[in-house]
Amino acid sequence: MNSMDAKPPGIIDEVKMVHGGGSGDWFPAEEIRKYTNVFLIQGDRLLLGYKKRGLGIHKYNGFGGKVEPNESTLDAAQRELQEEAGIIAPLEHAGTLLFVVPGSKWAHIDIFRAEEYSGTIAESDEMRPEWFNKGEIPFDNMWDTDRYWLPLLLANRPFSGRADYEKKGEDFILKKWWFGINPNTVSQANQCI
């Protein structure tokens, strides 16, 4: 077995690797902070938000943020979607991402997808929403590892992964990554992984 095939520390789901890379050891464990991230899909289009402040500024991403104390992850995801994009939506859990930076709390990000929504999509202080065709997703202006797992989310293939970055000034440099899927789930992803 290749050393990259083994699940990295922190991944507890029953998944097998589909993408992995980088070098060196995984960074050591820190305390965990929980986040959410929501992606809305309508036919051939995906709604992303251009982040205007905070972590991930100037990148496109889903809508989300920190889970507050005494709040469920799902409640947090719905609250952040409403605050950042002005809409409510029935959410389906799509995957889990551990975002690891030495010296910071680990970010455990629960990622959700939705195919329906109500309300009017609106710009907020934090995010400027924008639709993209699925074939024109701006991966070069997103977190580096989104290109590995976003196709799995679009194909409705539950995933779990980890991305270790080092912070240099204001930049995050990708050091190592690992993404897996459960081989027993029904696949619509063959065309995109």
Ligand SMILES: COc1nc(N)nc2c1ncn2[C@H]1C[C@H](O)[C@@H](COP(=O)(O)OP(=O)(O)OP(=O)(O)O)O1
């Ligand atoms: C590889 O790392 C990441 N990839 C992706 N796609 N998304 C990430 C990554 N690391 C963090 N995120 C997401 C998780 C959240 O959705 C946001 C960050 O949330 P933020 O810090 O803005 O939280 P808020 O509660 O909204 O912040 P305020 O306290 O400013 O309201 O990025």
